Amino acid sequence: MAKVSVIVPAAGAGKRYGAKANKIFERLKGQPVFIRTLELFTGRDDVCQVQMVVSAEDLDMVKESFGGALGFMGVGIVVGGPTRAHSVRNALARVTAEADLVCVHDAVRPCLSQVWVSAVFDAAAKYGAAMLANPLHGTLKRVSAQGEIEETVPRDGLWEAQTPQVFSRSLLQKAYEGDLSNVTDDAQLVEALGQKVHVVPGDPRNIKITSPADLAVVAAVIDSLPKPKLAGGDHPFAEAKW
Incomplete structure (x- = not known):
């Protein structure tokens, strides 16, 4: 089983979010969004390290308000850089040598099924590079600055x-x-090396929170996510409970 180090970038200022607070601190079913996201990885046997990257402006607040919880979860805190890419680079410098793979996942994507996580981990172990993606179905228009x-x-x-x-x-x-x-994403840098990135079909429910309205959608979606079968389960109700 390949060991995975997980990097969760959470240093974005959330300029598109339209609220005063960083969107990662918004509550989702009683928990901050970023805690929900981190919990997707902290309980997995194949994950050997989890790091969350926060902005220098948020660092003290994160340590004071969530340092105990993050320590209990085994999550390391890394100070971010001027862009998402620089933030990921900062965390990469701290990745343990125990890790075979490195996973980068947005802090504002809490609607993630363990089924999808396992699928993309397995694909990365096989191909060396893999990501979730979803085919576009709508009609696309290129629009001028004049609308x-x-x-x-x-x-x-x-x-x-x-x-x-x-x-x-x-x-x-x-x-x-x-x-x-x-x-704009990690795969872009890997593609620039000439490395093929394997695409694992994703799901529209893997929503990235970019506006306050997205929170209500995410709250409605999160309980509908597919759950992995428990080991030894052989009946239709034998599903994991996380």
Whole structure:
């Protein structure tokens, strides 16, 4: 079984969120969003390390308000950089040598099934690079700055990238040695090395929280996520309870 180090970037200022507080601290069914996300990984036998990257501005508050809980969960805290990519690079420098794979997952994607986590971990162990993604189904329009349609974009072969994105430790570390300007996800850096990234079909329920309205959607969705079968379960109700 491959061992996985998990990096959860949570240093974003949340400028698109439209609220004063960083969106990771919003409550989701009684818990902060980021705690819900971290719990997706802290209980897994194949995860050997979990790090959360926070902004320098949030560091003291995170330590004071959540330091005890994070310590109990075994989550390390890393100070982020000016961009998401720089934040991930900071955490990569602290990844344990025990890890075979490194997983990067957005702190604001708490609607993640353990079934999907296992699938992308397995694919990364097999191919060296894997990520969740979802095929685009809607009609895409390129719109000008004046708000006018310029063209309809063919959607054939277009997928929306999600996280987790998982890579061999050495591959991701090499990818992050390069230029980090204009980087929107980890797979982009790995692609720049000429490495193929295997896509594991995701699910529209793997929502990234970008606005206050998303919280209500996530709260409604989270209980509908597929659960893995318990070991030895052979009846339709034999599902795990997390």
